[in-house]
Amino acid sequence: MNTAADPQSSSDSSSDAQPLAERVENRSQRPSSSAFKEFMASQWAPASTDVAGLDASAPFAAQRRSALSAIFPEDRLVIPAGPLKVRSNDTDYRFRPHSAFAHLTGLGLDHEPEAVLVLEPVAAGTGDSGSNHVATLYFRPMAGRDSEEFYSNSRTGEFWIGRRPTLEEFQARLGLPTLHMDLHLEDAITKDAGPKEFGGKRIRLMRDVDLTCDALVDTSRINTNVDLEESDGFDAQLAEAVSELRLIKDEWEVEQMRSAVEATINGFHSVVKALPRAVEHKRGERVVETAFFAHAREEGNDLGYDTIAASGNNATVLHWIRNNGQVNTGDLILVDAGVEADSLYTADVTRTLPVNGTFSEVQRRVYQAVLDAADAAFAVAKPGAKFRDVHAAAVKVLAENLDQWGLLPVSLEVALSEEGQHHRRWMPHGTSHHLGLDVHDCAQAKKELYLDGVIQPGMIFTIEPGLYFKADDLAVPEEYRGIGVRIEDDVLITEDGNINLSESLPRSPDDVEKWMRGLLQP
Numbered sequence: 001m002n003t004a005a006d007p008q009s010s011s012d013s014s015s016d017a018q019p020l021a022e023r024v025e026n027r028s029q030r031p032s033s034s035a036f037k038e039f040m041a042s043q044w045a046p047a048s049t050d051v052a053g054l055d056a057s058a059p060f061a062a063q064r065r066s067a068l069s070a071i072f073p074e075d076r077l078v079i080p081a082g083p084l085k086v087r088s089n090d091t092d093y094r095f096r097p098h099s100a101f102a103h104l105t106g107l108g109l110d111h112e113p114e115a116v117l118v119l120e121p122v123a124a125g126t127g128d129s130g131s132n133h134v135a136t137l138y139f140r141p142m143a144g145r146d147s148e149e150f151y152s153n154s155r156t157g158e159f160w161i162g163r164r165p166t167l168e169e170f171q172a173r174l175g176l177p178t179l180h181m182d183l184h185l186e187d188a189i190t191k192d193a194g195p196k197e198f199g200g201k202r203i204r205l206m207r208d209v210d211l212t213c214d215a216l217v218d219t220s221r222i223n224t225n226v227d228l229e230e231s232d233g234f235d236a237q238l239a240e241a242v243s244e245l246r247l248i249k250d251e252w253e254v255e256q257m258r259s260a261v262e263a264t265i266n267g268f269h270s271v272v273k274a275l276p277r278a279v280e281h282k283r284g285e286r287v288v289e290t291a292f293f294a295h296a297r298e299e300g301n302d303l304g305y306d307t308i309a310a311s312g313n314n315a316t317v318l319h320w321i322r323n324n325g326q327v328n329t330g331d332l333i334l335v336d337a338g339v340e341a342d343s344l345y346t347a348d349v350t351r352t353l354p355v356n357g358t359f360s361e362v363q364r365r366v367y368q369a370v371l372d373a374a375d376a377a378f379a380v381a382k383p384g385a386k387f388r389d390v391h392a393a394a395v396k397v398l399a400e401n402l403d404q405w406g407l408l409p410v411s412l413e414v415a416l417s418e419e420g421q422h423h424r425r426w427m428p429h430g431t432s433h434h435l436g437l438d439v440h441d442c443a444q445a446k447k448e449l450y451l452d453g454v455i456q457p458g459m460i461f462t463i464e465p466g467l468y469f470k471a472d473d474l475a476v477p478e479e480y481r482g483i484g485v486r487i488e489d490d491v492l493i494t495e496d497g498n499i500n501l502s503e504s505l506p507r508s509p510d511d512v513e514k515w516m517r518g519l520l521q522p
Contacts, residue, residue: 024090040150040151041145047145051168051169052172053172054173054174055173056252057106057252057343059175061104061106062129064103064245064250066128066131067245068104068119068242069119069127069128069131069133070132071241072204073121074132074201074202075202075204076118076120076201076204077119077204077238078204078205078217079101079116079206079242080101080117081097081101081115081116081209082095082097082098082113082114082209083113083114083210083211083212090154092155095112095113096302098209099246099344099438099441100206100209100239100243101117101206102344103242103246103437104117104242105117105174106174108301109301109342109344111165112139112164114181114212115137115140115181116137116138116185116189117137117138118136118188119134120133120134121133122134128176134177135176135177136176136178136188137174137176137177137178137179138179138180138184138185139170139178139179140180140181141166142156142166143156167179189216189217190217193221194224195224195226200226203221204234204237204238205235206235207232207239240445242444243444243445244446246436246437246442247445247449247456247459249458253345253436254460256341256345257347257435257436257460257490257492257501260300260304260338260339260340260341260345260346261349261502263295264337264338264339264347264502265502265504265505267292267339268335268337268349268505269519270291270292270294271288271309271335271337272353272515272519273291273519274291275288275327275520276520278327278333279327279328279329279355281326282326283323284326284327285311285327286324287327288309288311288323288333288335292309296340300340300342301340301341301342301344303337303338304338304340304346304347304348305346306321307321308320308321308335308337309337310323310325310333310334310335311327311331311332312326312328312482313481313482313484314484315334315483315485316468316469316470316483317484318428327355328355330356331355332353332359332363333355334351335350335351336350336486338439345437347502348439348462348488349488350464350466350488351488351505351507351512352370352484352486353512354516357513357517357520359512359513362479362483363483364509366467366469367485367509369397369398369401369467370398370486371507371508372401373393373394373395373398374394374463374464374507376393376394377393377394377465378463378491379393381455381498382497382498383455383457383497384454386452386453386454386455387451387454387461390432390461391430391432394465395423395431397465398426398427398465399416399423400412402423403415407475407476409422409475425475426468426476427465431464432462432464433461433462434459434460435460435462435490455493456493457493457495458493459492460491460493460501461490461493462489462490462491464488464489465486466484466486467483467485468484469481469482489503489507490502
């Protein structure tokens with residue numbers, strides 16, 4: 001037997017085998033001499049000591065923390081930003097903090113991986129801004145330039161990833177205390193924790209955001225004999241509460257949404273200009289996708305979600321993100337895209353465009369039906385109506401058109417009944433969803449506050465009816481097959497009605513054709 005060829009034998013024979021965790025650095029070829037280390041730690045210009053003023057978001061974030069404090073006045077609240085996520089071996093995705101953390105701190109961008117916000121309960125009314133809690137941000141600042149981490153750690157070293165704000169900068173920007181997490185976080189989370197009936201402090205944690213925080217809290221609960229099943233319920237209530245806090249946007253959030261929508265509208269101009277090249281490319285949908293992506297990175301932080309660039313029959317696939325299809329003259333292309341601003345607030349807009357700039361008769365017929373449905377939804381999207389009323393108004397118009405075209409297998413009355421719903425074959429999704437830090441914002445809110453909730457000023461949500469006739473749908477005449485249309489706008493509810501934040505992006509078929517001609521002409 002050739003033991004040299006046996007991996008197990010080879011491994012066992014080496015008493016000093018290199019640990020797996022260290023092997024990712026085998027490629028680095030970094031010097032380790034004392035001379036190198038001494039030279040790397042010397043002759044650097046002093047780091048800037050300038051501290052920026054208070055972020056514009058800070059006062060609003062403080063108000064949100066106060067609102068959360070009022071819901072759980074006696075409990076310790078732990079909201080992690082989340083860690084970096086590995087994309088491939090030893091490279092990470094760009095960091096994006098958890099939306100609850102971003103909402104309650106006002107921090108966007110990508111500079112606070114593993115940070116944790118802790119709201120510590122204090123005597124009623126003696127906390128921040130007269131609340132019941134004192135909030136502290138726990139963060140790991142970068143090591144000094146005299147440390148090996150500066151040049152050796154590809155995940156946290158300034159030489160590799162650039163500078164991050166200091167503790168002092170964050171404290172000045174956010175208006176709340178900021179401490180080194182390695183020195184203080186464990187104690188902040190676990191000190192005096194335990195069953196409330198025995199004088200301990202109850203912990204509520206945003207779970208499944210940071211596994212290290214999950215383990216720390218779970219260990220504390222086990223060690224202090226806290227009921228784990230009951231605690232899971234307490235954590236779920238926190239997740240629900242932070243989601244519901246975002247149902248109504250404050251003044252600062254509205255401005256962020258306006259900015260994200262404006263950037264998105266500009267991105268759609270880039271999409272139209274890219275259509276001629278898309279037609280010539282074997283994967284034209286990718287040409288459209290990347291045209292928008294380039295714009296999102298130039299004007300914002302990133303995409304708010306993966307772009308749907310769906311041409312022809314692909315437009316009938318609701319979440320088509322492969323975007324590897326051809327773009328053919330004569331087809332429609334459905335583009336569902338949104339720019340995420342630096343604050344992490346995202347737009348969500350859809351337009352369905354004739355690739356050659358002109359709708360065919362059938363395409364225009366379907367498009368107009370969807371537009372009429374959207375307009376009907378706008379008409380009821382007002383304070384006092386229920387959120388579900390928006391959907392009901394849109395699908396009623398769609399059903400009426402389907403009936404007029406002879407596509408319903410039953411009467412219109414039967415189709416619209418709860419026992420019928422035949423029209424939903426061609427629009428199985430909802431008409432609206434809340435929008436903000438997440439493209440599907442407030443997703444953990446209770447049904448009675450979301451689907452059954454009353455529309456209120458400050459809400460921002462989408463209106464996005466559609467019709468999707470798949471190429472293999474034998475329930476419709478051949479002329480409809482392979483046509484998918486969706487029109488989606490972002491809507492701000494005001495005291496007396498609503499504002500279409502994306503209204504400057506053409507919606508009517510005539511306006512779409514005119515807009516496209518203006519962008520496509522030589």
